[in-house]
Amino acid sequence: RVRDCCFGWCGYSTGAEGTSKTVIQKEAEFDITYNDTVTNDNQTIYAFNHTVSRNKTEGVRVSVDVLPVGLESPFLFVVRQKQAVLSFQVPLILRGLYQRKYPYSHVGRTLCQPPTRAISEMQYFFVDVSTLSSLGTHYQLRVSRYFKYNFPDGVDTVIVKVNSEMTFPCSVMSIQDIQCPVYDLDNNVAFIGMYQTMTKKGAITVQRKDFPSNSFYVVVVVKTEDEACGGPLRFYPLRPDELFDAGNRSKVLDVVVSPAINSEVYVMGMLFCLGIFLSFYLLTFLMACLDNRRYAHSLSVSLLYPSHPCVSFSPPHAGKTPASPYEYGSFADNGSTLSSEAVTDSATSTDNNYGYLERTLDSVGRSRAESLSSVEEDDYDTLADIDSDKNIVRTKKFLYVSDLSRKDKRVLSKKYQIYFWNIATIAVFYALPVVQLVITYQTVVNVTGNQDICYYNFLCAHPLGALSAFNNILSNVGYVLLGLLFLLIVLKRDIVHNRAMFRNDLNALECGIPKHFGLFYAMGTALMMEGLLSACYHVCPNYTNFQFDTSFMYMIAGLCMLKLYQKRHPDINASAYTAYACLAGVIFFSVLGVVFGKGNMVFWIVFSVIHILATLLLSIQLYYMGRWRLDSGIMRRIVNVIYTDCIRQCTGPMYVDRMVLLVMGNIGNWSLAAYGLIARPNDFASYLLAIAICNLLLYFAFYIIMKLRSGERIQCLALVCILFTAVVWGFALFFFFQGLSTWQKTPAESREHNRECIVLSFFDDHDIWHFLSSIAMFGSFLVLLTMDDDLDTVQRDKIYAF
Numbered sequence: 001r002v003r004d005c006c007f008g009w010c011g012y013s014t015g016a017e018g019t020s021k022t023v024i025q026k027e028a029e030f031d032i033t034y035n036d037t038v039t040n041d042n043q044t045i046y047a048f049n050h051t052v053s054r055n056k057t058e059g060v061r062v063s064v065d066v067l068p069v070g071l072e073s074p075f076l077f078v079v080r081q082k083q084a085v086l087s088f089q090v091p092l093i094l095r096g097l098y099q100r101k102y103p104y105s106h107v108g109r110t111l112c113q114p115p116t117r118a119i120s121e122m123q124y125f126f127v128d129v130s131t132l133s134s135l136g137t138h139y140q141l142r143v144s145r146y147f148k149y150n151f152p153d154g155v156d157t158v159i160v161k162v163n164s165e166m167t168f169p170c171s172v173m174s175i176q177d178i179q180c181p182v183y184d185l186d187n188n189v190a191f192i193g194m195y196q197t198m199t200k201k202g203a204i205t206v207q208r209k210d211f212p213s214n215s216f217y218v219v220v221v222v223k224t225e226d227e228a229c230g231g232p233l234r235f236y237p238l239r240p241d242e243l244f245d246a247g248n249r250s251k252v253l254d255v256v257v258s259p260a261i262n263s264e265v266y267v268m269g270m271l272f273c274l275g276i277f278l279s280f281y282l283l284t285f286l287m288a289c290l291d292n293r294r295y296a297h298s299l300s301v302s303l304l305y306p307s308h309p310c311v312s313f314s315p316p317h318a319g320k321t322p323a324s325p326y327e328y329g330s331f332a333d334n335g336s337t338l339s340s341e342a343v344t345d346s347a348t349s350t351d352n353n354y355g356y357l358e359r360t361l362d363s364v365g366r367s368r369a370e371s372l373s374s375v376e377e378d379d380y381d382t383l384a385d386i387d388s389d390k391n392i393v394r395t396k397k398f399l400y401v402s403d404l405s406r407k408d409k410r411v412l413s414k415k416y417q418i419y420f421w422n423i424a425t426i427a428v429f430y431a432l433p434v435v436q437l438v439i440t441y442q443t444v445v446n447v448t449g450n451q452d453i454c455y456y457n458f459l460c461a462h463p464l465g466a467l468s469a470f471n472n473i474l475s476n477v478g479y480v481l482l483g484l485l486f487l488l489i490v491l492k493r494d495i496v497h498n499r500a501m502f503r504n505d506l507n508a509l510e511c512g513i514p515k516h517f518g519l520f521y522a523m524g525t526a527l528m529m530e531g532l533l534s535a536c537y538h539v540c541p542n543y544t545n546f547q548f549d550t551s552f553m554y555m556i557a558g559l560c561m562l563k564l565y566q567k568r569h570p571d572i573n574a575s576a577y578t579a580y581a582c583l584a585g586v587i588f589f590s591v592l593g594v595v596f597g598k599g600n601m602v603f604w605i606v607f608s609v610i611h612i613l614a615t616l617l618l619s620i621q622l623y624y625m626g627r628w629r630l631d632s633g634i635m636r637r638i639v640n641v642i643y644t645d646c647i648r649q650c651t652g653p654m655y656v657d658r659m660v661l662l663v664m665g666n667i668g669n670w671s672l673a674a675y676g677l678i679a680r681p682n683d684f685a686s687y688l689l690a691i692a693i694c695n696l697l698l699y700f701a702f703y704i705i706m707k708l709r710s711g712e713r714i715q716c717l718a719l720v721c722i723l724f725t726a727v728v729w730g731f732a733l734f735f736f737f738q739g740l741s742t743w744q745k746t747p748a749e750s751r752e753h754n755r756e757c758i759v760l761s762f763f764d765d766h767d768i769w770h771f772l773s774s775i776a777m778f779g780s781f782l783v784l785l786t787m788d789d790d791l792d793t794v795q796r797d798k799i800y801a802f
Contacts, residue, residue, distance in 0.1 A: 037136040046127040063108040066139040073133030081125040082114045084180040096225040112180035150215040157260040162202040164253040170229035173202040174219040196451035197748040203458035229748035269762035277481040402797035405514045416518030418576040423522045427529045441540035452747035454540040457740040460757040460764035472538035475767035478774030479531025487524035512792040519563045526555045543743040557692035568801040593684025608673040615669040619662040682744045706802040718786040725779030732772035738765040
């Protein structure tokens with residue numbers, strides 16, 4: 001009950017006999033530091049008043065600094081406003097990891113601005129200071145005003161950038177709506193609004209639609225510990241209830257709020273993106289028109305001269321050892337060579353045409369019109385005695401495409417079409433849960449406001465609707481459009497080839513590399529899926545969904561290697577089931593590496609051993625063209641070969657070219673395995689992708705060298721595609737290694753790599769990587785499609801298999 005009150009101070013009794021507290025009330029002003037002392041006998045009240053206006057944007061900050069005192073007698077500060085009450089103690093105790101306690105003697109709190117409907121209104125608030133300490137303790141109080149940001153007219157989106165020269169202490173940047181209370185402590189700053197940890201850089205794009213009051217607070221709080229930003233955890237060991245002095249944790253920073261891009265920039269970015277890739281459609285259409293004219297002319301020539309034969313092509317080895325191009329390997333008795341007639345008597349006609357011309361052209365046409373539903377590969381194997389004849393033909397010292405393209409074309413077409421249907425099925429079952437998951441990720445980001453979930457380039461992340469980084473998603477449209485264009489190009493070639501086969505065109509029947517388009521269809525589908533899954537990954541990029549961005553890259557690399565091998569070995573290429581099972585194993589290891597591979601020596605040892613064993617097994621498979629068996633007698637046969645070829649009679653390898661390729665491949669793969677075992681890179685998915693790309697490049701280089709070495713040539717279109725693709729890949733890799741973000745580090749450390757947009761104020765370096773890499777992949781596919789066009793009129797028994 002009040003006892004007396006006079007001249008700014010009053011005293012009251014608590015009800016207990018002989019105990020009373022003196023209350024001192026002071027009229028206070030902003031931006032003035034008050035130095036006072038308080039005990040359990042007195043309480044000080046500071047009265048402030050200020051004018052609140054609807055057109056004026058300002059806030060209030062209360063700062064308190066006290067001498068270090070014990071926990072037994074903290075200060076209590078209570079701020080009473082018109083519609084809110086805020087209280088806090090000093091020293092303020094904040095908890096870190098493992099419940100560590102950090103006392104703070106300097107505390108500042110932000111007051112929310114009371115709403116007003118009047119144009120101008122005088123409002124009051126009071127700051128009460130009290131303690132239970134019997135000793136007089138000194139404190140400093142200061143209340144200051146600051147400005148909040150209000151959206152200007154015509155501006156719907158702004159970007160808030162915070163920069164600092166200091167990496168530590170770790171900070172949290174928060175964007176909060178104008179409401180009570182303001183959350184400005186380490187333990188509550190994440191309660192509302194949008195927030196992210198930061199070291200040197202922070203940026204948040206703010207949209208007007210998310211803030212009904214058309215204004216917001218920018219709150220930056222220094223955290224009690226630096227571990228969230230990748231810093232060390234200093235205090236060990238942990239002792240219960242012990243206070244840790246965090247020292248002077250302050251940070252100097254600059255806050256800049258600037259308008260973001262408008263709708264016109266969005267439209268320009270989308271038109272730019274579509275214009276680039278639709279120009280490829282236009283160029284392809286023009287080239288198709290020219291090609292149709294040439295095709296019509298060649299068709300008229302073939303109709304005038306129906307007996308026009310394939311061109312006889314003489315390989316460069318024709319005049320060299322061995323004298324006969326059909327010399328056989330160690331399966332011939334006593335090392336003697338056998339004539340081609342003796343070996344393939346059951347499979348060829350007397351004209352030595354390798355099983356194609358023994359069927360009449362009418363029967364060929366009829367066979368293509370039959371249903372493929374009941375076709376089985378084994379039923380149509382043209383070898384009379386499968387096992388013995390395969391051993392003889394496939395172990396010849398010099399192989400030709402005719403030796404490895406003897407199976408019925410209907411069977412092989414069906415076999416390779418399975419690649420397309422399987423990858424289409426895989427794509428559907430893989431993409432649907434991925435889309436669902438990333439939508440959930442984006443929803444969590446939007447609801448919680450936690451910007452640390454996704455690793456964007458926040459300095460160039462343009463939102464659209466619910467998407468936080470629309471530009472990173474839009475730039476993936478090139479993969480889809482160019483993948484579709486490649487499918488159309490392959491479809492055109494497929495139709496032209498089928499028409500030629502239906503006409504019994506001799507070139508289509510007996511000349512050139514056998515045309516099987518199933519793998520090409522699978523490659524085009526994989527490119528489209530790479531675009532879709534990369535877009536899904538960039539909805540919310542982080543380490544848990546990085547495999548979405550890389551899974552179909554493994555598919556593309558594997559399919560390209562299979563296509564290169566299929567060109568000269570159509571009869572013995574891997575089936576779709578085997579190929580996709582191996583690729584599934586690769587993706588499985590990719591997931592294990594991302595989850596368990598970081599610094600785990602056991603995992604890297606196991607993976608390196610499996611990598612080396614797989615390389616050796618594949619090398620043996622390729623060297624012997626599949627004519628070996630992994631069974632209980634393998635060791636006996638190995639010892640026998642070593643004794644016969646190395647000890648008893650030292651001889652060089654029978655298949656020199658194959659041996660050179662496989663030796664180089666083993667050196668490269670063993671080196672990559674050693675690097676992984678020693679360095680143990682954190683980004684295992686990219687490391688695995690590097691292995692696939694290195695093997696693909698090695699095999700492609702070998703193919704080109706052997707093609708030129710065999711006297712073949714590369715036509716102008718294929719050469720232009722190779723040079724163009726190489727240049728585009730170079731520029732693409734330059735932008736890829738810019739590293740605008742990395743989920744291998746903490747979100748705050750990743751933001752140190754963020755950069756501004758570089759094209760149209762809409763696309764960043766990684767978007768340019770998407771543009772260029774999609775074009776480069778499309779060009780790479782065209783290279784594989786056209787590189788052997790020079791052989792379309794060359795007999796298959798004159799084309800080397802390597």
